[in-house]
Amino acid sequence: MKIIFLDTPAFAKQDMIDAFEENEIQCDLFSHPSYQDRVNASFESDFFKFVESDHYSFVFSFNYFPILSNCCQKYGIPYVSYVYDCPLTSLYSCSLINSCNYVFLFDKVTYYTFKNTGIQTVFYLPLAANVQRLSKLICPPELCSKLSSEVSFVGSLYNEDHNFFERLTSISDYTRGYLNAIMAAQQQVYGSFFLEELLTQPILNDMQKALPYTPLPDGTESAAYVYANYFLCRKITSNERISLLKSASEQFQLKLYTHNRPKDIPNAQYVGPIDWYSIMPLVFRNSLINLNITLKSIQSGIPLRCMDIMGSGGFLFTNYQADFWDYFFPNEDFVYYEDKEDFILKIRYYLHHDCERTQIAENAFGKMQDFHTFSHRVKAILNTLKS
Numbered sequence: 125m126k127i128i129f130l131d132t133p134a135f136a137k138q139d140m141i142d143a144f145e146e147n148e149i150q151c152d153l154f155s156h157p158s159y160q161d162r163v164n165a166s167f168e169s170d171f172f173k174f175v176e177s178d179h180y181s182f183v184f185s186f187n188y189f190p191i192l193s194n195c196c197q198k199y200g201i202p203y204v205s206y207v208y209d210c211p212l213t214s215l216y217s218c219s220l221i222n223s224c225n226y227v228f229l230f231d232k233v234t235y236y237t238f239k240n241t242g243i244q245t246v247f248y249l250p251l252a253a254n255v256q257r258l259s260k261l262i263c264p265p266e267l268c269s270k271l272s273s274e275v276s277f278v279g280s281l282y283n284e285d286h287n288f289f290e291r292l293t294s295i296s297d298y299t300r301g302y303l304n305a306i307m308a309a310q311q312q313v314y315g316s317f318f319l320e321e322l323l324t325q326p327i328l329n330d331m332q333k334a335l336p337y338t339p340l341p342d343g344t345e346s347a348a349y350v351y352a353n354y355f356l357c358r359k360i361t362s363n364e365r366i367s368l369l370k371s372a373s374e375q376f377q378l379k380l381y382t383h384n385r386p387k388d389i390p391n392a393q394y395v396g397p398i399d400w401y402s403i404m405p406l407v408f409r410n411s412l413i414n415l416n417i418t419l420k421s422i423q424s425g426i427p428l429r430c431m432d433i434m435g436s437g438g439f440l441f442t443n444y445q446a447d448f449w450d451y452f453f454p455n456e457d458f459v460y461y462e463d464k465e466d467f468i469l470k471i472r473y474y475l476h477h478d479c480e481r482t483q484i485a486e487n488a489f490g491k492m493q494d495f496h497t498f499s500h501r502v503k504a505i506l507n508t509l510k511s
Contacts, residue, residue: 126178130185130192131155135400135428136208136498137186139254143498144184147506152178162190162217162340171195182509188227190217190342197222204505208251210234210422211353216345221245226508231425232447233317247508250447251428252498253435255489261436263406271403273393274377274475276411277369278404279429282362283384289359292334299330307360310420312463314444317423319352331355357420365417368467372415376471381407408438412481413471416442426451431496434458434488439481441470451495457488 129141129151141151154174158164172195175183182202185192187209196203197219205227207215220227220238225245229235235248263271292300306322323331328347337350366388372378373391380392381404398404408414414433424446433440440458442448454460459474461467474481 125181126150126152128152128154128175128180128183130159130183130189132159132186132189134186134208136251136254138401139257139498140184140186140206140502142254142257143502146499147502149181149502151184152180154183159189159191162342164191167191168195168198172199175199175201182226187212188214188217188220190214190219193217193219193222193225196224200224202226202509204228204509206249206501206505208428210419210425211349211357213343213345213350216343216349217340218342218344226505228505228508229425230447231422232450233423234425249501249504250426250451250496251431252496252501253431253492255435255493255497258405258432258436259493261402261405261409263410267406268410271379271407271410273379273411275372275413275415275471276379276381276407277365277415277417278381278398278407279365279417281365281369281380281382281384281386282358283366283386287358287362288335288355292331292355294334295330299327302327303356307356307363310356311360311364314462315424315446317420319356320346320348323348323352353421360420361417364420368417368464369415371464371468372471375468376475379407379411405432405436408433408436411438412475413441414438416440418443418445430458431492434485435492435496437485437489439474439485440488441474452488452491455484457484457491459484 127149131153144151156167156170158167161167180201182204183192183196184204187207188205193203201224203224207229210231221243227246228249229246230249230251232248235246238246306319310319331351332347337347339345366386369378369392370389373389378392379395381395381398383397385394398407416427416430418427426445426447430440430442442458442460444460448458452458459470461470
């Protein structure tokens with residue numbers, strides 16, 4: 125079998141290609157600079173020339189691209205999209221209902237958002253890890269000493285000066301106070317998302333004046349969806365991550381692998397960004413506790429970071445995410461915290477209980493190996509296509 129693989133920047137691109145090849149599927153990479161456009165004559169022309177050059181069973185991409193869906197619809201070839209971002213405004217394109225689509229979503233709440241409206245082209249599929257590759261990585265002793273830590277966090281703090289929320293400079297004091305209040309409430313709640321419904325029309329109007337948002341011509345996303353998920357969720361996540369990491373750094377050895385040095389966490393050891401493919405798994409393996417503090421817009425899904433931690437043999441300590449309970453057991457495969465006090469107490473506990481911590485990491489690694497590799501996901505995709 126041979127497929128077209130849209131060549132875009134994606135963390136797990138090579139892992140997915142390896143999984144396809146493991147299942148005897150050859151991937152021919154198609155690239156084009158305008159893949160994010162909704163309409164582009166050059167993209168369409170180049171794609172049709174490419175698809176005509178051989179016999180392909182389907183087209184694949186990480187994340188969903190309306191222009192690719194529309195091209196596949198015109199040509200009559202299945203389009204498989206495996207989404208790892210949340211939020212993703214391209215899902216709100218009218219093209220989502222194209223009959224060629226097989227759109228696999230890792231967040232179950234997002235899946236039901238579309239499924240419950242009668243859209244038949246969406247499917248639920250959690251993310252995965254290339255456990256075989258991760259288990260073969262060898263860490264030189266000198267690098268192990270540099271990467272070892274009691275607690276580690278890999279990811280963005282969303283503390284850039286140009287982030288969306290900070291650009292709402294002209295909103296009224298009332299609107300700012302209202303937004304701060306609902307963000308503070310959402311920050312304390314896991315398993316329920318209420319920001320969109322709390323964005324009343326007067327609040328949205330004020331935000332629109334400060335930083336207007338206009339959906340693309342084929343877009344169906346609401347202004348409330350965009351402001352809640354792209355403006356507020358990132359700010360909440362920044363507040364939450366900085367608050368928790370600051371508390372952890374004051375009591376434990378903490379290493380931060382992130383792009384922007386945080387001013388509010390002076391006790392942490394700032395390392396900077398690292399390579400996702402080759403170095404990040406070694407961080408997970410050499411840290412006693414690996415933190416996941418989920419982006420708030422991921423309402424129930426298991427983030428890719430969590431799959432990578434468990435697939436690398438690391439100990440995962442995370443916030444509550446409902447989809448975990450479909451596949452893993454708390455305190456057996458991972459540990460989750462409920463609030464800041466619980467966060468600190470459990471870090472201290474598992475730093476002092478090596479056997480329990482090691483066993484939990486081994487349990488998770490075994491389940492990842494047996495059920496949650498990208499090869500398992502390829503098989504699930506193929507079964508869906510056949511059915």
